[in-house]
Amino acid sequence: MKKTLLILSAIICIAACADKPSHETEMNKFVDNLMSQMTLEEKIGQLNLLSMWFDVTGPRMSKDVEQKVKDGLVGGVFNFWTPNAVRKLQDMILTQTRLKIPLLVGYDVIHGHRTIYPIPLGLASTWDTEMIERIASAVADEASADGLHWTFSPMVDLARDPRWGRVSEGAGEDPYLGAEIAKAMVRGYEQGDLSKQNTIMSCVKHFALYGAAEGGRDYNTIDMSRLRMYNEYLPPYEAAVKAGASSVMTSFNEIDGLPATGNQWLLTDLLRRQWGFGGFVVTDWTAIYEMEDHGVGDKAKVTELSINAGVDMDMVSEYMIEELPALVKAGRVKEATVDAACRRILEAKYRLGLFADPYRGISEERAKTQIKSPEKLALSKEAALKSIVLLKNEGQTLPLDASKKIAFIGPLVKNQRTLLGNWAAAGDWKQIMTLWDALENKYAGAKFLYAQGCHLVEDKYIRRMTDQQNGNVIDDRPAQQLIDEAVRTAGQADMVVAVLGEAYDMSGEAASRSNINLLDNQKNLLKALKKTGKPIALVLINGRPLTLQWEHDNIDAILETWLPGMRGGEAIVDILFGDANPSGKITMTFPRNVGQIPIYYNHKSTGRPFSNDSKFTTKYIDMENTPLYPFGYGLSYTQFTYSGVQLSDSTLTANGSITASVTLTNSGNRAGEEIVQLYVRDLVGSITRPVKELKGFQRVELKPGESKQITFAITPELLKFYNSDLQWIAEPGEFLVFVGGDSNTDNKAKFTLR
Numbered sequence: 021m022k023k024t025l026l027i028l029s030a031i032i033c034i035a036a037c038a039d040k041p042s043h044e045t046e047m048n049k050f051v052d053n054l055m056s057q058m059t060l061e062e063k064i065g066q067l068n069l070l071s072m073w074f075d076v077t078g079p080r081m082s083k084d085v086e087q088k089v090k091d092g093l094v095g096g097v098f099n100f101w102t103p104n105a106v107r108k109l110q111d112m113i114l115t116q117t118r119l120k121i122p123l124l125v126g127y128d129v130i131h132g133h134r135t136i137y138p139i140p141l142g143l144a145s146t147w148d149t150e151m152i153e154r155i156a157s158a159v160a161d162e163a164s165a166d167g168l169h170w171t172f173s174p175m176v177d178l179a180r181d182p183r184w185g186r187v188s189e190g191a192g193e194d195p196y197l198g199a200e201i202a203k204a205m206v207r208g209y210e211q212g213d214l215s216k217q218n219t220i221m222s223c224v225k226h227f228a229l230y231g232a233a234e235g236g237r238d239y240n241t242i243d244m245s246r247l248r249m250y251n252e253y254l255p256p257y258e259a260a261v262k263a264g265a266s267s268v269m270t271s272f273n274e275i276d277g278l279p280a281t282g283n284q285w286l287l288t289d290l291l292r293r294q295w296g297f298g299g300f301v302v303t304d305w306t307a308i309y310e311m312e313d314h315g316v317g318d319k320a321k322v323t324e325l326s327i328n329a330g331v332d333m334d335m336v337s338e339y340m341i342e343e344l345p346a347l348v349k350a351g352r353v354k355e356a357t358v359d360a361a362c363r364r365i366l367e368a369k370y371r372l373g374l375f376a377d378p379y380r381g382i383s384e385e386r387a388k389t390q391i392k393s394p395e396k397l398a399l400s401k402e403a404a405l406k407s408i409v410l411l412k413n414e415g416q417t418l419p420l421d422a423s424k425k426i427a428f429i430g431p432l433v434k435n436q437r438t439l440l441g442n443w444a445a446a447g448d449w450k451q452i453m454t455l456w457d458a459l460e461n462k463y464a465g466a467k468f469l470y471a472q473g474c475h476l477v478e479d480k481y482i483r484r485m486t487d488q489q490n491g492n493v494i495d496d497r498p499a500q501q502l503i504d505e506a507v508r509t510a511g512q513a514d515m516v517v518a519v520l521g522e523a524y525d526m527s528g529e530a531a532s533r534s535n536i537n538l539l540d541n542q543k544n545l546l547k548a549l550k551k552t553g554k555p556i557a558l559v560l561i562n563g564r565p566l567t568l569q570w571e572h573d574n575i576d577a578i579l580e581t582w583l584p585g586m587r588g589g590e591a592i593v594d595i596l597f598g599d600a601n602p603s604g605k606i607t608m609t610f611p612r613n614v615g616q617i618p619i620y621y622n623h624k625s626t627g628r629p630f631s632n633d634s635k636f637t638t639k640y641i642d643m644e645n646t647p648l649y650p651f652g653y654g655l656s657y658t659q660f661t662y663s664g665v666q667l668s669d670s671t672l673t674a675n676g677s678i679t680a681s682v683t684l685t686n687s688g689n690r691a692g693e694e695i696v697q698l699y700v701r702d703l704v705g706s707i708t709r710p711v712k713e714l715k716g717f718q719r720v721e722l723k724p725g726e727s728k729q730i731t732f733a734i735t736p737e738l739l740k741f742y743n744s745d746l747q748w749i750a751e752p753g754e755f756l757v758f759v760g761g762d763s764n765t766d767n768k769a770k771f772t773l774r
């Protein structure tokens with residue numbers, strides 16, 4: 021029996037192993053044959069990516085797209101979907117173009133296509149990579165049914181500056197967590213097999229370092245040492261590439277004085293040679309064109325720089341189709357370079373199965389059953405519930421008691437658009453339940469009071485910079501009138517829930533802020549409510565860490581709900597009334613004020629570590645060094661207690677493994693989930709090492725009174741870093757290992773790596 025099984029599995033293995041090379045060989049033969057029929061112009065056409073009319077995500081527009089498609093000058097389009105529209109476009113290719121090469125169809129499906137989940141920063145706050153992978157597969161299923169082949173996601177830019185609006189699109193400040201989430205998303209979108217109809221290609225962006233824009237100002241300059249890049253900023257990109265991401269998008273910023281889009285070291289030496297990336301590289305929106313403004317050359321020069329650096333596809337600039345023919349003729353770009361880029365695009369189309377079926381995935385039937393299916397809507401709610409972070413809960417202000425008279429006050433109580441967040445793809449905000457709808461739905465007949473309290477955005481400058489149409493209620497009532505009404509309403513209630521935050525487009529692309537307080541008009545409302553003496557819970561709906569020192573000092577409870585997606589209103593209500601227990605933990609440090617930025621937990625020690633006893637140590641004279649809320653922080657309605665850290669051995673050998681364990685107890689009286697975090701500190705290194713680095717985490721569910729032993733394996737691999745020669749090594753010596761509920765934990769033990 022055993023023998024038969026062995027033979028059988030050997031046969032299966034041979035078949036499976038044989039299948040892969042033969043698939044690659046078939047693909048190569050197919051692409052060789054196709055390319056042998058292509059003119060130089062047609063090859064260059066494959067490198068051209070244009071935006072269709074459904075959406076606009078940049079300042080320069082594509083024109084005459086259909087004519088260019090017919091002329092064989094387009095390899096792919098984006099901002100375009102629906103079975104009908106995509107089918108028509110591929111029909112046009114099949115009937116009106118010489119070589120009938122199907123188009124790639126892409127879109128920024130960032131946190132859902134039609135079913136919208138919490139923004140990525142919210143998803144990261146769940147620390148639930150298994151769920152994030154499920155979400156990415158669900159997103160792929162929905163997007164592919166709607167005609168899409170390709171999403172410009174995941175965005176894995178590590179970010180330590182909450183002024184940068186795009187922190188909402190990423191996983192936060194940590195390389196380890198960022199890498200784990202990046203892998204989960206790539207696996208979920210692509211499932212290791214793009215020939216499956218319900219998958220889509222991922223696109224890792226923005227390569228690279230985009231999150232380090234100086235001053236948190238979007239599109240800004242970056243200057244960074246190789247050590248910081250390799251040890252801190254690059255790991256999530258590398259992890260995504262190694263998880264099999266099929267494409268990579270260049271970033272807008274420069275690296276070592278050269279824009280990423282023209283940076284050969286980045287796109288070829290690092291990405292292809294060191295990391296072995298085999299997919300294709302697309303620019304960000306008009307990034308080739310923008311290199312002229314960066315000041316590295318004229319139109320021809322920047323096109324030459326980009327393709328020679330390793331760019332395969334030009335998003336919206338159209339510089340490749342306009343400049344490459346002459347550049348090849350002049351010998352400034354080798355035809356072989358164009359061939360290589362074209363081949364990579366055709367290979368992607370082949371792997372997607374587009375040559376076999378240009379209508380891949382498109383199905384009205386699938387669209388009907390898969391788009392916003394009950395399972396996907398449930399997943400959106402699960403994600404929203406897990407992403408919400410309880411930042412403060414003095415005197416158990418939360419959960420609320422529905423039998424009390426509660427006043428819900430603020431411009432976001434009845435706002436639909438904000439819940440969906442920025443980059444909400446094809447999500448329809450008009451169909452979603454607001455927090456107020458969710459309240460009425462769940463507690464019909466309850467005595468909730470409401471007042472708008474203030475405008476969402478009153479500041480004229482911000483109003484000009486953001487979209488005031490989509491659901492932001494603006495009326496002519498003066499601020500004081502709104503506040504007076506709110507104070508009267510609060511006066512009739514037992515307690516107040518203030519629902520404040522940012523408009524949906526105050527975070528995301530081109531939405532940097534120089535001040536990350538609650539807006540003045542909202543703060544004025546909060547101050548007036550505080551004077552009523554009623555207990556207040558502050559519900560924040562927003563897309564970045566805010567500076568909340570005043571709120572922390574004055575408000576009883578604070579709940580960070582991010583931009584929670586289409587089931588967000590219901591999720592907030594479930595958490596507020598205790599039907600669900602908050603379990604999210606922040607993945608970006610919340611500063612006390614904007615002057616502390618950049619502030620992040622995994623910093624280095626200075627030669628003069630902070631001390632209260634000496635003036636001449638690292639500090640500000642007007643503000644503490646510590647953040648308001650540290651990375652990894654988040655409360656629960658129950659309490660978790662940690663035992664000390666037990667090590668299986670105090671010595672770790674070069675090929676060995678030890679474990680670090682704690683006993684975690686739910687010492688409160690509600691069931692809850694805790695995110696247990698493992699940190700390591702390398703006490704002495706050949707280069708300085710961070711004071712703490714996240715190296716593991718587990719989401720653990722415990723009933724009241726229940727205890728569990730939580731164990732992490734520690735191997736030398738976990739202790740590796742890039743030394744000054746950029747070698748990836750673990751150095752013998754002493755290490756501290758910490759296990760706790762946030763990055764502030766001092767629950768530790770010591771071991772030695774021999």
Ligand code: BGC
Pocket residue numbers: 077078128172225304305529
């Ligand atoms: C953004 C990218 C996005 C692209 C296409 C750019 O402005 O930086 O993240 O994928 O537009 O919409």
